Amino acid sequence: MIRIALVAHDRKKDAMVALAREHLGFLQTCQLMGTGTTGGRLKSELGLAVECLLSGPLGGDLQIGARLATGGLDALIFLRDPMTPQPHEPDINALVRACDVHDVPCATNVSSARMVLGALQRYS
Numbered sequence: 001m002i003r004i005a006l007v008a009h010d011r012k013k014d015a016m017v018a019l020a021r022e023h024l025g026f027l028q029t030c031q032l033m034g035t036g037t038t039g040g041r042l043k044s045e046l047g048l049a050v051e052c053l054l055s056g057p058l059g060g061d062l063q064i065g066a067r068l069a070t071g072g073l074d075a076l077i078f079l080r081d082p083m084t085p086q087p088h089e090p091d092i093n094a095l096v097r098a099c100d101v102h103d104v105p106c107a108t109n110v111s112s113a114r115m116v117l118g119a120l121q122r123y124s
């Protein structure tokens, strides 16, 4: 089963829900995890089974990074808000860096997320 993490900053959460809705059939076949608030919205609004970790500012990005670094993740969809400073910027950078260190696909905007999800779906 493909393991995907879904994370979105506050001003990108509506876009994340819309993206997940577009790919709902595929995401229902995946093992999903997310930071607390993002995962909670995907669960309540789309009925997806998402393992909700801590909220991002409380360490959720780091939890996902740890999973990724230990081989527990196949892709990260991380809709970052490039216009709003985040208190946990070091955690965000660490998570994206972990993707590069471990060569895990990481989409940080909707267009690239569509490509990653489309490719995963085709190869699954």
Ligand SMILES: O=C(CO)COP(=O)(O)O
Residues within 6 Å of the ligand: 007, 008, 009, 010, 034, 035, 036, 037, 038, 039, 054, 055, 056, 057, 060, 061, 092
């Ligand atoms: O801050 C986040 C990622 O850096 C997202 O966290 P939430 O999904 O809990 O809002």
